[in-house]
Structure formats: structure tokens, C-alpha cells
Amino acid sequence: MPEQSSETDKIAALESEIRNLREKCAFLEKVVHEVPANIYISNLQEGVIWCNRTNEETLGYTLEEINEMGGMAYLQAIVHPDDLHIPEDSITHYQHFDGAEFGGLFRAKHKHESQYKWFLGWAKAFNKSPKGEVKEIICVDVDMSPRMNTEEQLTQALRENLKQKNRILLRSLRKREIEILELICKGCSTREIAERLFISPNTVSTHRKSIQRKLGTSNVADLVSLGKEAGIG
Incomplete structure (x- = not known):
């Protein structure tokens, strides 16, 4: 009798474990x-x-x-x-x-x-x-289409993400190109940049074209926008 009782207890424990596993699997499946x-x-x-x-x-x-x-x-x-x-x-x-x-x-x-x-x-x-x-x-x-209850925080998060992405893009620029981009973002003309950096206007134009190519912008307005979003200017 003791042996039979022990075997019955083992079966009951195993069945209980199986039920628990099934309940756990059902719960996890519902969560997923x-x-x-x-x-x-x-x-x-x-x-x-x-x-x-x-x-x-x-x-x-x-x-x-x-x-x-x-x-x-x-x-x-x-x-x-x-x-x-x-x-x-x-x-x-x-x-x-x-x-x-x-x-x-x-x-x-x-x-x-x-x-x-x-x-x-x-x-x-x-x-x-x-x-x-x-x-x-x-x-x-x-x-992201459902109405957000934290729209201000979402806007700020996306702004920070864009700023970080543009900062990574700026890493492709050389030191001189960064200097020129900073002056462009401050509203300086090609001639003004040339005078400040003691280089020719043609050299400034060449650098600007290189900056636009590296950053993927097609005009100065987009270039200034990207630079300011990255914290320049």
C-alpha cells in the first residue's frame, strides 16, 4: 500500500506540474x-x-x-x-x-x-x-498612428533622435568643412566665409559642394536646416 500511495502521489504531482505548465504557456501566449x-x-x-x-x-x-x-x-x-x-x-x-x-x-x-x-x-x-x-x-x-497621450514627449524624442542622427552624419566632414558649415549656418555668404578663413571664394564653393554631397542635401536651405538640427549655428 505505501508503494501504491507513493506512485499515486507522483502521478498527482506530475499532473499538477503539467497543468501549471499549460497555464503558464497559455498566459505567455496571451501576452505575446x-x-x-x-x-x-x-x-x-x-x-x-x-x-x-x-x-x-x-x-x-x-x-x-x-x-x-x-x-x-x-x-x-x-x-x-x-x-x-x-x-x-x-x-x-x-x-x-x-x-x-x-x-x-x-x-x-x-x-x-x-x-x-x-x-x-x-x-x-x-x-x-x-x-x-x-x-x-x-x-x-x-x-505610431493612434493618438498619443504624450505628444510633447514624442515630439521631443523624435527631435533628439534626429539631432543625434545628424551629428553622426557630421562626423563624415573634415575640420575645414565643419568650420565652413558653421559659418553657413550663421548666414555668412561665400565671400564672407572666404574672408574669415583666408581662402578663395572658389575654395569655399568647392567645400560647400563636398559638404552637401556628404550630407545628402541639395541646397543651402536644407544644409542650414540639417546643421541647426545637429546643434550647429
């Missing part, structure tokens, strides 16, 4: 599918291979549809044409992974809508090969 963000796994070769329910509802494609059309084709279908380089940049980033994660802003649209929405996304290395090469990444994208 109810969280107000698109969560998905992307294979560097195949594209999106799994997503949560929020992702399906936000963009209109079920996981089955995504798998059927292919993860890369799915991304091309939802992401704005001007932002398609972002998924490609993330793949390149993780193919040469150095420990820094990838994130940014992009536009995507629902399957049955023509209007694009802005998303703030972040990725993290999720699965690696035995050699340490990243094979899959987990991504979390937040739809």
Missing part, C-alpha cells in the same frame, strides 16, 4: 498576442517566418498568408517603396553583426488600405549558427 506591438521573427534568408496576432490585425496578413507568399515578398507588399531599404539594411547589418542592434522608423500599410502608417521598430539577434552567425532576428514594431 495581446501586446500592443507587432512582434515577428525574420530569417535573414527567407524574411518573416512568424508573427503575433497584433501583427496580423495591424497589417492584414495572416501568418499562413505570409508563409505562402514568402517573407521577403510580404515585406515588399507592406513597406513603403521609399523605406524598402530599411529591411535590406537590417539584413546587411546582422550579416556583419558586431553586437549593436538595429532600429528605426518606417512606413507600412494594411493589406486592404492605401494609406501608410508610421512604425517605430527595433530588432535583436534571436537565433545564431554554431559559428555565431545571426540566422534569425526578433523584431518589435509599434504603430
